[in-house]
Amino acid sequence: MPLVVLCGRPGSGKTRRAAELREALGGAGRAAHVVSEAAGGGRAALRAEVQRLLNRRDVVIADAGNEARSIRYELYCAARQAGTASCLLLCLGGRDGPDLPPFEAPDPRNRWDRPLLAVRAEEPLPLDALRAALFEGAAPVPHRSTRPQPLRSAGFLHGLDRLTQDVLTAVVAAQRGGALPGEAVPVPGVPEGLVLSRPVSLAELSRLRRQFISYTKMQEGCEENLPRLAAMFVQYLSRSIQ
Structure with missing residues (x-):
């Protein structure tokens, strides 16, 4: 009232x-x-x-x-x-x-x-x-920013955490293996992979991952999009790393 x-x-x-x-x-x-x-x-x-x-x-x-x-x-x-x-x-x-x-x-x-x-x-x-x-x-x-975040199931949050962590692990491993800027980095669940324009540190990747998770949890209708979130995360990284 x-x-x-x-x-x-x-x-x-x-x-x-x-x-x-x-x-x-x-x-x-x-x-x-x-x-x-x-x-x-x-x-x-x-x-x-x-x-x-x-x-x-x-x-x-x-x-x-x-x-x-x-x-x-x-x-x-x-x-x-x-x-x-x-x-x-x-x-x-x-x-x-x-x-x-x-x-x-x-x-x-x-x-x-x-x-x-x-x-x-x-x-x-x-x-x-x-x-x-x-x-x-x-x-x-x-x-x-002031709205309560939508409640998410434990399974959704676990899946979101795991798939974003898998992407980071793949990117870090590829860079340690000698991947050069402009090469496509293989990423689980994303056939086209991720093309990095420059080397990216683990700290920067972790920060971007936290931002993506926070943003995703605030969105409506994300439960049904879980299978596509790996690709969405790769797109987010691609836009953020310039």
């Missing part, structure tokens, strides 16, 4: 709005949690607690000044990683002064500052707009 990020200067009524939001957005089968920076621990603790509470059922309300763009971006990324919608509620008014943190006003051109809703102290919450932003809008798609 979604994340509401409150934003505003001291004295703008954020804590009162957080309580109103908890009352309005919570309900049967759906809790509304308020995470307050005033509870202690600062920015890191706020972000960690928000990440812990984000799930597919409840609403999380971040009650803090969130005056810096970087803070709002971190919270946006937490919601994106959880695959849930978020919105920013700007509480207008409040105090300003040289002894207070500088306030970086939200800009709706930034993806982490939208949807942006604003409310003054004397105004009621824009609940219809809030509900539309949180419950009707599409959640951002997590980046591939």
Whole structure:
């Protein structure tokens, strides 16, 4: 369920709005949690607690000044990683002064500052707009790097490890046997072999193997491609070794 990020200067009524939001957005089968920076621990603790509470059922309300763009971006990324919608509620008014943190006003051109809703102290919450932003809008798609990796069977992982290691063993043995750049190195499972453009150390080959395994484990539909992965690995090496 979604994340509401409150934003505003001291004295703008954020804590009162957080309580109103908890009352309005919570309900049967759906809790509304308020995470307050005033509870202690600062920015890191706020972000960690928000990440812990984000799930597919409840609403999380971040009650803090969130005056810096970087803070709002971190919270946006937490919601994106959880695959849930978020919105920013700007509480207008409040105090300003040289002894207070500088306030970086939200800009709706930034993806982490939208949807942006604003409310003054004397105004009621824009609940219809809030509900539309949180419950009707599409959640951002997590980046591939932040998605959980697909689960793979032990047999697939063992097969992937073995076939890539067999390729490395063949390449190292061929180089030790005097294979020259431009010659085709015989590789198990790949009839055309691998043509190296230059000598390659075991350390470099091992690094490329780790990269290929990590990339392959993140891809959907790899189980059925196991018989072809040796050829895919050889192609990967060929492109990487230039």
